[in-house]
Amino acid sequence: MKRVTIEDVASLAKVSKSTVSQYLNKRFDYMGEDTRLRVEEAIHQLGYQPNIIARSLKQKRTSTIGVIVANILHSFSTQVIRSIEDTCRENDVHVIVCNADDDPKKEENYINMLRAKQVDGMIIFPTGGNIELYQSMVYDQYPVVFVDRIVENVDIDTILLDNESASKMAVEYLLQAGHQRIAIITPSLERKVTPRIERINGYKKALQMAGLPIRNEYIKSLEIHRIHSGLEEMFAMDEVPTAIIAGNDLSLLEILRFVKKKGIKIPDDLSVLGFDEVPFATIFEPSLTTISQPAFEMGKKAAEILLERIEGSENEVQQAQIHRFPPTLLKRDSTSSLKR
Template structure:
């Protein structure tokens, strides 16, 4: 059976090939409703499938972009990816999502693979360890946007939340409730967002004349968190408040507290820096610093599309969004005397 061509569709609809091409590329400005309807019906009747490869060669674009997330297990990453995919779906551009596991070698492999597939641009949660590769993309004017992490020495559009300020407000919330023994646990300080959260923690303590206790500040791999918590809560003065640096840290904290019979908020006030699907329905409900993930993803997508289309391109800059402290029951109930 012969392959149905654009010429066949044009003949069936009684229009020119160029009109069918305009229809397929959604250039409807000067196309009447009846014409669009005839082309649509002709495509359905003949079972026409556009040749996307030929279109890509003609347009010098593949209508595909790549998203390289650091860890797809984080809800923030999935929300951002969903937002990006939604945006590009509306523009008939496909999105490929790759999970780098915060591994520089894996990240490099995905960047090279996606570029070999000639995707039109990349949105990356960078590990920060492939500087030469990032620089080469920037030098080539290849469309790229960084998400969540800043690489200070690079001139690239970057989307992030105000990590330092958001953490500062969370620690201040603890202090205003009467806490002095305040802990922070994060994964290793290998990326800007974690470093900034630690900076916000230290600044809040300093501004409120509280001494930094190094035993209350831990930045370790996820599997080591419960062991560090065991040491922390074996101290003569254990923490009365704790900020979990992200959602995966929180899960380890909750598992530890359950095993040790430590009750929230009676024995420990708790806040998490991350978006949680269950924060408002857990018992107790969990106080959280919420990142506007969907809005951040949309902004990243807009910036990338502008670079791809070479329209409304501005000087690369950092776009900083505000985190919101949503106070719930887990940070209430401080029953200790000063």
């Protein structure tokens, strides 16, 4: 079948090609209602589909961005992606989502693939393992925004939680409830992931401010598959924790599996407080106290900054910033006052 062209639409609608082009680009300011309806009807009648590749070449844009997630299993990540997609859809921009699975090599491959596809920019939850590649994008003035993780010495806009304040908030809440033996569990610090490091730092600072000792045996940063054995060690001590903070949603799941297996009652035997508002927080029994990140606001901000970078002049030097968002403590039934 012969491909329907913009000339065919213009001929049927009895308008110029430039008028059809204005319609396709949604420039209706100087277009009469009758003209707009004729073009719309002609497009519908002919089944015309714009040549996206040709338009991209002409505009030097693809109206597409890439999102590379370090680990798509995190509920926070999926919430941020949803918000990014919503914001981009409102601006007629398509989104390609890739999961690096915390693997720098996969991340490198995805970055190179997306650039080869000429996406207009990227939002990356960085693994931190591709410093030279990140720096090359900065050098090329390629639009990039990081989410959730700071990469030192790389000048890229970054969106993340005020993690130290969040863990201080968690510790102070548990201290007010009478707990002093407070533990914290996070995934491994091997890759120097920003939220994990900052949440432990905030935990330590809160204890110091309260005049309490920092007990290293109450701090575990392990690969997810090793968290269970780390909890076994912790709860084999003479003085077991009376409260525990889960550094993220995957750590929380491991803690909940452990207490169920051991018959530990929440909150009677152990108060549990998690990071990230997991979908089952309100339906779990007892309902889970969490530190919530404003994931949708963070995703929206990331998308808005990237779209601004894409729209900006190639010669315009813009200073990258770190954008911190405040946490919210959602008090529920998995934490309680310590019985004396």
